[in-house]
Amino acid sequence: MNKFAAIILSLLGFAASPLAEAMDKRYVATPNQSQWQMVANTPLECRLVHPIPHYGDAEFSSRASKKINLDFELKMRRPMGETRNVSLVSMPPAWRPGDGAERITTMKFFQQFDGYVGGQTAWGILGELEKGRYPTFSYQDWQSRDQRIEVALSSVLFRQKYSVFSDCISNLLPYSFEDISFTILHYDRTSVQLNKASQKRLQQIAEYIRHNQDIDLVLVSTYTDSTDSRSASQNLSEQRAEVLRDYFESLGLPEDRIQVQGYGKRRPIDDNSSPIGKDKNRRVVISLGRTQV
Known part of the structure; x- marks a missing residue:
């Protein structure tokens, strides 16, 4: 050189x-x-x-x-x-x-x-x-x-x-969109509030939504166990759905991006004759959709 x-x-x-x-x-x-x-x-x-x-x-x-x-x-x-x-x-x-x-x-x-x-x-x-x-x-x-x-x-x-x-x-969140995009949470009996473990999980979902402007759809489906009558179960299910609608709106999501549905005691995923089965059926399913980039 x-x-x-x-x-x-x-x-x-x-x-x-x-x-x-x-x-x-x-x-x-x-x-x-x-x-x-x-x-x-x-x-x-x-x-x-x-x-x-x-x-x-x-x-x-x-x-x-x-x-x-x-x-x-x-x-x-x-x-x-x-x-x-x-x-x-x-x-x-x-x-x-x-x-x-x-x-x-x-x-x-x-x-x-x-x-x-x-x-x-x-x-x-x-x-x-x-x-x-x-x-x-x-x-x-x-x-x-x-x-x-x-x-x-x-x-x-x-x-x-x-x-x-x-x-x-x-400072990155210790979970990704895939980790929270489909989540099943659970309630205490007769309550419209999630149990403590599920409340913590819901806070994680909320934290992700606060920082992500690409979330364009939140689907909330609530279910009860078979303890109460059909009408009472449906009413409780719808109350739970509305509480979650209000919660997601408080995070800044527009109303038209939130879809909620109370199913009452329809569509059980386990046997309602056992306490464990009832706990599993008393649930909410939250699905998130986001803009594809």
Whole structure:
């Protein structure tokens, strides 16, 4: 590598290395271009985005779930034309010339899709950025077989936004939409109030709805056991349904998005001749629908 080429690599933020010599196309934000942006910071979703000039965006995301999760996507302006094997290498910045490149792993980027990395490898990319290094993806150009592409994430100005991103992840709700979209809750006998365990579950549903503007339908179906007469059971069932309608309206849901129905002692799911069966039949089924995005 001649001296002029070495200077250019340094300006781009890379230390000279055998890997760098072999590359023909490089995409990386210069120190002046490097930006990290929190584009979503809610109890439902955290997203941290890094624009890569002339290439696309690098995006880390984590969502409300029972398990801590992290996804990384290399969003390309022009998706891959062919499936490619990709090397992921951690490169030192130009101002740390004594450090060497460290190979992280290999993976595949698939035709017509953005590059995806999940699980422990995604956390590893964050770790390398936190160290001040440049995680770098390397693959053969699908348009020109004698060229390779190198795409790097700049660690300049990363740490401050990473702190915000980490705080966001720690505040994500510990359940997802799928966890609460179909829920069966239970009542104490003759009461229009849910039992304590079900009240806690209902609070989780409410917390999710407060932060999600995409919920467009709540279906509430209430049922009783067979203890009372048909008319009394129907009346109690309808009272329970109306209490829940009022509750969901208090969360800000429009009235036309809430549908409630009291079924009384119709449609039992267990034997009403036993106390356990009656407890199961004395229930409410809540189904949530949301806008598909």
